[in-house]
Amino acid sequence: MLSGLAEAESAGLSRGVQVIAGIEMTAARLQGRRAVHLLGYWVDREDAALLAALARARRLMETHVDTVLAAIGALGIRLERSHLEGYRHRYAGGAALVFGMLQRGVLRGLPAGTGMRLLRMAADEPRAYTLREAVDLVHGAGGIVSLAHPAKLRRGEPLQTAAELRAYAECGLDALEAWQWIPHGWGSEHYRRVADELGLLVTGGSDDHGKRDAEGRSRLGRQPVTAAVLEPLSERASVWRARRAPRSA
Ligand SMILES: [Zn+2]
Known part of the structure:
Protein backbone atom coordinates (compact mmCIF):
# COMPACT_ATOMS: atom_id res chain seq x y z
CA MET A 1 0.00 0.00 0.00
CA LEU A 2 1.22 3.46 -0.78
CA SER A 3 -1.54 5.30 1.02
CA GLY A 4 0.55 6.56 3.95
CA LEU A 5 3.27 8.15 1.85
CA ALA A 6 1.80 11.58 1.29
CA GLU A 7 1.38 12.04 5.04
CA ALA A 8 4.88 10.71 5.73
CA GLU A 9 6.39 13.05 3.13
CA SER A 10 4.77 16.15 4.57
CA ALA A 11 5.66 15.13 8.13
CA GLY A 12 9.26 14.60 6.97
CA LEU A 13 9.37 18.02 5.34
CA SER A 14 8.22 19.79 8.48
CA ARG A 15 10.76 17.93 10.64
CA GLY A 16 13.74 18.00 8.30
CA VAL A 17 13.70 14.22 7.77
CA GLN A 18 14.27 12.76 4.32
CA VAL A 19 11.43 10.38 3.47
CA ILE A 20 12.00 7.82 0.70
CA ALA A 21 8.83 6.39 -0.81
CA GLY A 22 8.89 2.67 -0.11
CA ILE A 23 6.71 -0.39 -0.28
CA GLU A 24 6.82 -4.02 0.80
CA MET A 25 5.18 -6.41 -1.66
CA THR A 26 4.30 -10.07 -1.21
CA ALA A 27 5.00 -12.07 -4.36
CA ALA A 28 4.70 -15.72 -5.28
CA ARG A 29 7.91 -17.56 -4.60
CA LEU A 30 10.01 -19.16 -7.28
CA GLN A 31 9.04 -22.64 -6.17
CA GLY A 32 6.73 -23.85 -3.47
CA ARG A 33 3.73 -22.20 -1.99
CA ARG A 34 5.19 -19.75 0.49
CA ALA A 35 5.54 -16.12 -0.37
CA VAL A 36 8.53 -13.88 -0.75
CA HIS A 37 8.67 -10.26 0.37
CA LEU A 38 10.18 -7.54 -1.78
CA LEU A 39 11.00 -3.97 -0.90
CA GLY A 40 10.62 -1.15 -3.38
CA TYR A 41 12.31 2.20 -2.72
CA TRP A 42 11.90 5.54 -4.52
CA VAL A 43 8.72 4.33 -6.20
CA ASP A 44 6.40 6.85 -7.78
CA ARG A 45 3.39 6.56 -5.49
CA GLU A 46 1.09 7.56 -8.33
CA ASP A 47 2.31 4.95 -10.80
CA ALA A 48 -0.84 3.57 -12.41
CA ALA A 49 0.44 0.03 -13.09
CA LEU A 50 1.76 -0.39 -9.56
CA LEU A 51 -1.43 0.97 -8.01
CA ALA A 52 -3.54 -1.32 -10.19
CA ALA A 53 -1.48 -4.37 -9.20
CA LEU A 54 -1.78 -3.50 -5.50
CA ALA A 55 -5.53 -3.07 -5.85
CA ARG A 56 -5.74 -6.44 -7.61
CA ALA A 57 -3.77 -8.09 -4.78
CA ASP A 124 -3.15 -21.02 0.79
CA GLU A 125 -3.27 -17.31 -0.06
CA PRO A 126 -3.63 -16.14 -3.63
CA ARG A 127 -0.74 -14.17 -5.13
CA ALA A 128 -1.35 -11.33 -7.52
CA TYR A 129 2.17 -11.33 -8.98
CA THR A 130 5.23 -13.50 -9.35
CA LEU A 131 8.59 -12.33 -8.07
CA ARG A 132 9.68 -11.22 -11.52
CA GLU A 133 6.40 -9.37 -12.13
CA ALA A 134 6.73 -7.54 -8.81
CA VAL A 135 10.32 -6.57 -9.67
CA ASP A 136 9.16 -5.22 -13.03
CA LEU A 137 6.32 -3.28 -11.38
CA VAL A 138 8.72 -1.51 -9.00
CA HIS A 139 11.21 -0.78 -11.77
CA GLY A 140 8.37 0.49 -13.92
CA ALA A 141 7.45 2.84 -11.09
CA GLY A 142 11.00 4.18 -11.07
CA GLY A 143 12.08 2.35 -7.91
CA ILE A 144 14.74 -0.13 -6.90
CA VAL A 145 14.02 -3.60 -5.53
CA SER A 146 15.58 -5.26 -2.51
CA LEU A 147 14.91 -8.77 -1.24
CA ALA A 148 13.36 -8.33 2.21
CA HIS A 149 14.72 -10.20 5.23
CA PRO A 150 16.44 -13.11 3.46
CA ALA A 151 16.95 -14.60 6.93
CA LYS A 152 13.24 -15.45 6.94
CA LEU A 153 13.19 -17.26 3.61
CA ARG A 154 13.70 -20.65 5.18
CA ARG A 155 12.46 -21.36 8.65
CA GLY A 156 15.26 -22.17 11.06
CA GLU A 157 17.98 -21.36 8.51
CA PRO A 158 18.69 -17.65 8.76
CA LEU A 159 21.98 -17.61 6.84
CA GLN A 160 21.25 -18.22 3.15
CA THR A 161 24.24 -18.54 0.85
CA ALA A 162 24.81 -16.66 -2.41
CA ALA A 163 24.16 -19.90 -4.31
CA GLU A 164 20.79 -20.23 -2.59
CA LEU A 165 19.83 -16.66 -3.41
CA ARG A 166 21.13 -16.51 -6.97
CA ALA A 167 17.81 -17.43 -8.57
CA TYR A 168 16.14 -14.57 -6.67
CA ALA A 169 18.86 -12.14 -7.71
CA GLU A 170 18.40 -13.19 -11.32
CA CYS A 171 14.79 -12.02 -11.23
CA GLY A 172 16.22 -8.52 -11.41
CA LEU A 173 16.94 -7.54 -7.79
CA ASP A 174 18.98 -4.41 -7.21
CA ALA A 175 19.74 -5.10 -3.56
CA LEU A 176 19.54 -7.42 -0.60
CA GLU A 177 18.32 -6.48 2.88
CA ALA A 178 21.52 -6.99 4.87
CA TRP A 179 20.44 -5.26 8.07
CA GLN A 180 17.28 -6.99 9.11
CA TRP A 181 15.36 -7.92 12.20
CA ILE A 182 17.02 -11.12 13.30
CA PRO A 183 18.27 -11.94 16.77
CA HIS A 184 21.84 -10.89 17.51
CA GLY A 185 23.63 -8.80 14.96
CA TRP A 186 25.52 -11.47 13.12
CA GLY A 187 23.37 -11.56 10.02
CA SER A 188 24.34 -8.24 8.47
CA GLU A 189 28.01 -9.11 8.05
CA HIS A 190 27.07 -12.38 6.34
CA TYR A 191 24.52 -10.78 4.03
CA ARG A 192 26.83 -7.94 3.02
CA ARG A 193 29.26 -10.59 1.79
CA VAL A 194 26.47 -12.46 0.00
CA ALA A 195 25.28 -9.25 -1.66
CA ASP A 196 28.82 -8.58 -2.80
CA GLU A 197 29.08 -12.04 -4.31
CA LEU A 198 25.82 -11.55 -6.16
CA GLY A 199 26.69 -8.05 -7.33
CA LEU A 200 23.82 -6.53 -5.33
CA LEU A 201 23.60 -3.35 -3.30
CA VAL A 202 22.47 -3.53 0.33
CA THR A 203 19.54 -2.10 2.27
CA GLY A 204 18.32 -2.49 5.83
CA GLY A 205 15.18 -2.07 7.85
CA SER A 206 13.00 -3.10 10.74
CA ASP A 207 10.27 -4.81 8.65
CA ASP A 208 7.81 -3.22 10.99
CA HIS A 209 4.19 -4.25 10.64
CA GLY A 210 3.30 -2.99 14.07
CA LYS A 211 5.04 -5.99 15.58
CA ARG A 212 6.54 -5.82 19.04
CA ASP A 213 9.71 -7.37 20.32
CA ALA A 214 9.90 -9.63 23.38
CA GLU A 215 9.83 -6.57 25.68
CA GLY A 216 6.75 -5.21 23.96
CA ARG A 217 8.54 -2.32 22.24
CA SER A 218 7.87 -1.32 18.65
CA ARG A 219 10.60 -2.16 16.16
CA LEU A 220 9.97 0.96 14.15
CA GLY A 221 13.13 2.97 13.64
CA ARG A 222 15.21 0.63 15.77
CA GLN A 223 17.19 -1.11 13.07
CA PRO A 224 20.27 1.04 12.42
CA VAL A 225 21.62 1.10 8.86
CA THR A 226 24.77 2.88 7.82
CA ALA A 227 24.12 6.06 5.83
CA ALA A 228 26.78 5.06 3.31
CA VAL A 229 24.28 2.72 1.59
CA LEU A 230 22.05 5.60 0.56
CA GLU A 231 24.05 7.11 -2.26
CA PRO A 232 24.58 3.99 -4.43
CA LEU A 233 20.92 3.06 -3.94
CA SER A 234 19.75 6.50 -4.91
CA GLU A 235 22.00 6.43 -7.99
CA ARG A 236 20.50 3.11 -9.05
CA ALA A 237 17.01 4.51 -8.56
CA SER A 238 17.82 7.39 -10.86
CA VAL A 239 18.76 4.85 -13.54
CA TRP A 240 15.33 3.20 -13.27
CA ARG A 241 13.63 6.58 -13.23
CA ALA A 242 15.41 7.56 -16.41
CA ARG A 243 14.35 4.31 -18.10
CA ARG A 244 10.67 4.79 -17.33
CA ALA A 245 8.43 4.99 -20.33
CA PRO A 246 7.41 8.60 -20.81
CA ARG A 247 3.90 9.17 -19.55
CA SER A 248 1.34 9.61 -22.22
CA ALA A 249 -0.06 13.09 -22.01
ZN1 LIG B 1 8.30 -8.79 5.26
Missing part, protein backbone atom coordinates in the same frame (compact mmCIF):
# COMPACT_ATOMS: atom_id res chain seq x y z
CA ARG A 58 -6.14 -6.60 -2.25
CA ARG A 59 -9.24 -7.76 -4.15
CA LEU A 60 -7.84 -11.30 -4.50
CA MET A 61 -7.21 -11.43 -0.76
CA GLU A 62 -10.69 -10.15 0.05
CA THR A 63 -12.20 -12.88 -2.11
CA HIS A 64 -9.95 -15.45 -0.42
CA VAL A 65 -11.05 -14.33 3.06
CA ASP A 66 -14.72 -14.41 2.03
CA THR A 67 -14.32 -17.93 0.58
CA VAL A 68 -12.77 -19.29 3.78
CA LEU A 69 -15.37 -17.53 5.96
CA ALA A 70 -18.12 -19.06 3.80
CA ALA A 71 -16.59 -22.54 4.20
CA ILE A 72 -16.60 -22.03 7.97
CA GLY A 73 -20.16 -20.70 7.82
CA ALA A 74 -21.24 -23.80 5.88
CA LEU A 75 -20.32 -25.84 8.96
CA GLY A 76 -22.72 -23.77 11.02
CA ILE A 77 -19.90 -21.82 12.74
CA ARG A 78 -19.81 -18.03 12.80
CA LEU A 79 -16.59 -16.23 12.06
CA GLU A 80 -16.88 -12.77 10.57
CA ARG A 81 -14.63 -10.22 8.97
CA SER A 82 -14.89 -8.04 12.06
CA HIS A 83 -13.44 -10.92 14.13
CA LEU A 84 -10.24 -10.70 12.09
CA GLU A 85 -9.57 -7.01 12.75
CA GLY A 86 -7.12 -7.48 15.61
CA TYR A 87 -4.83 -9.82 13.69
CA ARG A 88 -4.34 -7.98 10.45
CA HIS A 89 -1.37 -5.81 9.54
CA ARG A 90 -2.75 -4.03 6.49
CA TYR A 91 -5.77 -6.03 5.50
CA ALA A 92 -6.93 -9.47 6.54
CA GLY A 93 -5.29 -12.46 4.85
CA GLY A 94 -4.36 -16.05 5.61
CA ALA A 95 -2.60 -15.33 8.91
CA ALA A 96 -5.57 -13.34 10.27
CA LEU A 97 -7.88 -16.21 9.29
CA VAL A 98 -5.70 -18.77 11.05
CA PHE A 99 -5.38 -16.64 14.21
CA GLY A 100 -9.10 -15.89 14.14
CA MET A 101 -10.00 -19.57 13.82
CA LEU A 102 -7.66 -20.65 16.60
CA GLN A 103 -8.45 -17.89 19.06
CA ARG A 104 -12.21 -17.93 18.57
CA GLY A 105 -12.36 -21.70 18.96
CA VAL A 106 -13.68 -22.37 15.44
CA LEU A 107 -11.89 -25.70 15.28
CA ARG A 108 -13.14 -26.92 18.65
CA GLY A 109 -15.33 -29.97 18.24
CA LEU A 110 -14.58 -30.35 14.53
CA PRO A 111 -13.10 -33.61 13.22
CA ALA A 112 -9.30 -33.14 12.94
CA GLY A 113 -9.40 -33.58 9.17
CA THR A 114 -11.97 -30.80 8.76
CA GLY A 115 -9.99 -28.43 10.98
CA MET A 116 -6.81 -29.13 9.05
CA ARG A 117 -8.61 -28.58 5.74
CA LEU A 118 -9.81 -25.16 6.91
CA LEU A 119 -6.36 -24.15 8.15
CA ARG A 120 -4.73 -25.22 4.88
CA MET A 121 -7.38 -23.42 2.89
CA ALA A 122 -6.77 -20.22 4.89
CA ALA A 123 -3.00 -20.43 4.54
Whole structure:
Protein backbone atom coordinates (compact mmCIF):
# COMPACT_ATOMS: atom_id res chain seq x y z
CA MET A 1 0.00 0.00 0.00
CA LEU A 2 1.22 3.46 -0.78
CA SER A 3 -1.54 5.30 1.02
CA GLY A 4 0.55 6.56 3.95
CA LEU A 5 3.27 8.15 1.85
CA ALA A 6 1.80 11.58 1.29
CA GLU A 7 1.38 12.04 5.04
CA ALA A 8 4.88 10.71 5.73
CA GLU A 9 6.39 13.05 3.13
CA SER A 10 4.77 16.15 4.57
CA ALA A 11 5.66 15.13 8.13
CA GLY A 12 9.26 14.60 6.97
CA LEU A 13 9.37 18.02 5.34
CA SER A 14 8.22 19.79 8.48
CA ARG A 15 10.76 17.93 10.64
CA GLY A 16 13.74 18.00 8.30
CA VAL A 17 13.70 14.22 7.77
CA GLN A 18 14.27 12.76 4.32
CA VAL A 19 11.43 10.38 3.47
CA ILE A 20 12.00 7.82 0.70
CA ALA A 21 8.83 6.39 -0.81
CA GLY A 22 8.89 2.67 -0.11
CA ILE A 23 6.71 -0.39 -0.28
CA GLU A 24 6.82 -4.02 0.80
CA MET A 25 5.18 -6.41 -1.66
CA THR A 26 4.30 -10.07 -1.21
CA ALA A 27 5.00 -12.07 -4.36
CA ALA A 28 4.70 -15.72 -5.28
CA ARG A 29 7.91 -17.56 -4.60
CA LEU A 30 10.01 -19.16 -7.28
CA GLN A 31 9.04 -22.64 -6.17
CA GLY A 32 6.73 -23.85 -3.47
CA ARG A 33 3.73 -22.20 -1.99
CA ARG A 34 5.19 -19.75 0.49
CA ALA A 35 5.54 -16.12 -0.37
CA VAL A 36 8.53 -13.88 -0.75
CA HIS A 37 8.67 -10.26 0.37
CA LEU A 38 10.18 -7.54 -1.78
CA LEU A 39 11.00 -3.97 -0.90
CA GLY A 40 10.62 -1.15 -3.38
CA TYR A 41 12.31 2.20 -2.72
CA TRP A 42 11.90 5.54 -4.52
CA VAL A 43 8.72 4.33 -6.20
CA ASP A 44 6.40 6.85 -7.78
CA ARG A 45 3.39 6.56 -5.49
CA GLU A 46 1.09 7.56 -8.33
CA ASP A 47 2.31 4.95 -10.80
CA ALA A 48 -0.84 3.57 -12.41
CA ALA A 49 0.44 0.03 -13.09
CA LEU A 50 1.76 -0.39 -9.56
CA LEU A 51 -1.43 0.97 -8.01
CA ALA A 52 -3.54 -1.32 -10.19
CA ALA A 53 -1.48 -4.37 -9.20
CA LEU A 54 -1.78 -3.50 -5.50
CA ALA A 55 -5.53 -3.07 -5.85
CA ARG A 56 -5.74 -6.44 -7.61
CA ALA A 57 -3.77 -8.09 -4.78
CA ARG A 58 -6.14 -6.60 -2.25
CA ARG A 59 -9.24 -7.76 -4.15
CA LEU A 60 -7.84 -11.30 -4.50
CA MET A 61 -7.21 -11.43 -0.76
CA GLU A 62 -10.69 -10.15 0.05
CA THR A 63 -12.20 -12.88 -2.11
CA HIS A 64 -9.95 -15.45 -0.42
CA VAL A 65 -11.05 -14.33 3.06
CA ASP A 66 -14.72 -14.41 2.03
CA THR A 67 -14.32 -17.93 0.58
CA VAL A 68 -12.77 -19.29 3.78
CA LEU A 69 -15.37 -17.53 5.96
CA ALA A 70 -18.12 -19.06 3.80
CA ALA A 71 -16.59 -22.54 4.20
CA ILE A 72 -16.60 -22.03 7.97
CA GLY A 73 -20.16 -20.70 7.82
CA ALA A 74 -21.24 -23.80 5.88
CA LEU A 75 -20.32 -25.84 8.96
CA GLY A 76 -22.72 -23.77 11.02
CA ILE A 77 -19.90 -21.82 12.74
CA ARG A 78 -19.81 -18.03 12.80
CA LEU A 79 -16.59 -16.23 12.06
CA GLU A 80 -16.88 -12.77 10.57
CA ARG A 81 -14.63 -10.22 8.97
CA SER A 82 -14.89 -8.04 12.06
CA HIS A 83 -13.44 -10.92 14.13
CA LEU A 84 -10.24 -10.70 12.09
CA GLU A 85 -9.57 -7.01 12.75
CA GLY A 86 -7.12 -7.48 15.61
CA TYR A 87 -4.83 -9.82 13.69
CA ARG A 88 -4.34 -7.98 10.45
CA HIS A 89 -1.37 -5.81 9.54
CA ARG A 90 -2.75 -4.03 6.49
CA TYR A 91 -5.77 -6.03 5.50
CA ALA A 92 -6.93 -9.47 6.54
CA GLY A 93 -5.29 -12.46 4.85
CA GLY A 94 -4.36 -16.05 5.61
CA ALA A 95 -2.60 -15.33 8.91
CA ALA A 96 -5.57 -13.34 10.27
CA LEU A 97 -7.88 -16.21 9.29
CA VAL A 98 -5.70 -18.77 11.05
CA PHE A 99 -5.38 -16.64 14.21
CA GLY A 100 -9.10 -15.89 14.14
CA MET A 101 -10.00 -19.57 13.82
CA LEU A 102 -7.66 -20.65 16.60
CA GLN A 103 -8.45 -17.89 19.06
CA ARG A 104 -12.21 -17.93 18.57
CA GLY A 105 -12.36 -21.70 18.96
CA VAL A 106 -13.68 -22.37 15.44
CA LEU A 107 -11.89 -25.70 15.28
CA ARG A 108 -13.14 -26.92 18.65
CA GLY A 109 -15.33 -29.97 18.24
CA LEU A 110 -14.58 -30.35 14.53
CA PRO A 111 -13.10 -33.61 13.22
CA ALA A 112 -9.30 -33.14 12.94
CA GLY A 113 -9.40 -33.58 9.17
CA THR A 114 -11.97 -30.80 8.76
CA GLY A 115 -9.99 -28.43 10.98
CA MET A 116 -6.81 -29.13 9.05
CA ARG A 117 -8.61 -28.58 5.74
CA LEU A 118 -9.81 -25.16 6.91
CA LEU A 119 -6.36 -24.15 8.15
CA ARG A 120 -4.73 -25.22 4.88
CA MET A 121 -7.38 -23.42 2.89
CA ALA A 122 -6.77 -20.22 4.89
CA ALA A 123 -3.00 -20.43 4.54
CA ASP A 124 -3.15 -21.02 0.79
CA GLU A 125 -3.27 -17.31 -0.06
CA PRO A 126 -3.63 -16.14 -3.63
CA ARG A 127 -0.74 -14.17 -5.13
CA ALA A 128 -1.35 -11.33 -7.52
CA TYR A 129 2.17 -11.33 -8.98
CA THR A 130 5.23 -13.50 -9.35
CA LEU A 131 8.59 -12.33 -8.07
CA ARG A 132 9.68 -11.22 -11.52
CA GLU A 133 6.40 -9.37 -12.13
CA ALA A 134 6.73 -7.54 -8.81
CA VAL A 135 10.32 -6.57 -9.67
CA ASP A 136 9.16 -5.22 -13.03
CA LEU A 137 6.32 -3.28 -11.38
CA VAL A 138 8.72 -1.51 -9.00
CA HIS A 139 11.21 -0.78 -11.77
CA GLY A 140 8.37 0.49 -13.92
CA ALA A 141 7.45 2.84 -11.09
CA GLY A 142 11.00 4.18 -11.07
CA GLY A 143 12.08 2.35 -7.91
CA ILE A 144 14.74 -0.13 -6.90
CA VAL A 145 14.02 -3.60 -5.53
CA SER A 146 15.58 -5.26 -2.51
CA LEU A 147 14.91 -8.77 -1.24
CA ALA A 148 13.36 -8.33 2.21
CA HIS A 149 14.72 -10.20 5.23
CA PRO A 150 16.44 -13.11 3.46
CA ALA A 151 16.95 -14.60 6.93
CA LYS A 152 13.24 -15.45 6.94
CA LEU A 153 13.19 -17.26 3.61
CA ARG A 154 13.70 -20.65 5.18
CA ARG A 155 12.46 -21.36 8.65
CA GLY A 156 15.26 -22.17 11.06
CA GLU A 157 17.98 -21.36 8.51
CA PRO A 158 18.69 -17.65 8.76
CA LEU A 159 21.98 -17.61 6.84
CA GLN A 160 21.25 -18.22 3.15
CA THR A 161 24.24 -18.54 0.85
CA ALA A 162 24.81 -16.66 -2.41
CA ALA A 163 24.16 -19.90 -4.31
CA GLU A 164 20.79 -20.23 -2.59
CA LEU A 165 19.83 -16.66 -3.41
CA ARG A 166 21.13 -16.51 -6.97
CA ALA A 167 17.81 -17.43 -8.57
CA TYR A 168 16.14 -14.57 -6.67
CA ALA A 169 18.86 -12.14 -7.71
CA GLU A 170 18.40 -13.19 -11.32
CA CYS A 171 14.79 -12.02 -11.23
CA GLY A 172 16.22 -8.52 -11.41
CA LEU A 173 16.94 -7.54 -7.79
CA ASP A 174 18.98 -4.41 -7.21
CA ALA A 175 19.74 -5.10 -3.56
CA LEU A 176 19.54 -7.42 -0.60
CA GLU A 177 18.32 -6.48 2.88
CA ALA A 178 21.52 -6.99 4.87
CA TRP A 179 20.44 -5.26 8.07
CA GLN A 180 17.28 -6.99 9.11
CA TRP A 181 15.36 -7.92 12.20
CA ILE A 182 17.02 -11.12 13.30
CA PRO A 183 18.27 -11.94 16.77
CA HIS A 184 21.84 -10.89 17.51
CA GLY A 185 23.63 -8.80 14.96
CA TRP A 186 25.52 -11.47 13.12
CA GLY A 187 23.37 -11.56 10.02
CA SER A 188 24.34 -8.24 8.47
CA GLU A 189 28.01 -9.11 8.05
CA HIS A 190 27.07 -12.38 6.34
CA TYR A 191 24.52 -10.78 4.03
CA ARG A 192 26.83 -7.94 3.02
CA ARG A 193 29.26 -10.59 1.79
CA VAL A 194 26.47 -12.46 0.00
CA ALA A 195 25.28 -9.25 -1.66
CA ASP A 196 28.82 -8.58 -2.80
CA GLU A 197 29.08 -12.04 -4.31
CA LEU A 198 25.82 -11.55 -6.16
CA GLY A 199 26.69 -8.05 -7.33
CA LEU A 200 23.82 -6.53 -5.33
CA LEU A 201 23.60 -3.35 -3.30
CA VAL A 202 22.47 -3.53 0.33
CA THR A 203 19.54 -2.10 2.27
CA GLY A 204 18.32 -2.49 5.83
CA GLY A 205 15.18 -2.07 7.85
CA SER A 206 13.00 -3.10 10.74
CA ASP A 207 10.27 -4.81 8.65
CA ASP A 208 7.81 -3.22 10.99
CA HIS A 209 4.19 -4.25 10.64
CA GLY A 210 3.30 -2.99 14.07
CA LYS A 211 5.04 -5.99 15.58
CA ARG A 212 6.54 -5.82 19.04
CA ASP A 213 9.71 -7.37 20.32
CA ALA A 214 9.90 -9.63 23.38
CA GLU A 215 9.83 -6.57 25.68
CA GLY A 216 6.75 -5.21 23.96
CA ARG A 217 8.54 -2.32 22.24
CA SER A 218 7.87 -1.32 18.65
CA ARG A 219 10.60 -2.16 16.16
CA LEU A 220 9.97 0.96 14.15
CA GLY A 221 13.13 2.97 13.64
CA ARG A 222 15.21 0.63 15.77
CA GLN A 223 17.19 -1.11 13.07
CA PRO A 224 20.27 1.04 12.42
CA VAL A 225 21.62 1.10 8.86
CA THR A 226 24.77 2.88 7.82
CA ALA A 227 24.12 6.06 5.83
CA ALA A 228 26.78 5.06 3.31
CA VAL A 229 24.28 2.72 1.59
CA LEU A 230 22.05 5.60 0.56
CA GLU A 231 24.05 7.11 -2.26
CA PRO A 232 24.58 3.99 -4.43
CA LEU A 233 20.92 3.06 -3.94
CA SER A 234 19.75 6.50 -4.91
CA GLU A 235 22.00 6.43 -7.99
CA ARG A 236 20.50 3.11 -9.05
CA ALA A 237 17.01 4.51 -8.56
CA SER A 238 17.82 7.39 -10.86
CA VAL A 239 18.76 4.85 -13.54
CA TRP A 240 15.33 3.20 -13.27
CA ARG A 241 13.63 6.58 -13.23
CA ALA A 242 15.41 7.56 -16.41
CA ARG A 243 14.35 4.31 -18.10
CA ARG A 244 10.67 4.79 -17.33
CA ALA A 245 8.43 4.99 -20.33
CA PRO A 246 7.41 8.60 -20.81
CA ARG A 247 3.90 9.17 -19.55
CA SER A 248 1.34 9.61 -22.22
CA ALA A 249 -0.06 13.09 -22.01
ZN1 LIG B 1 8.30 -8.79 5.26
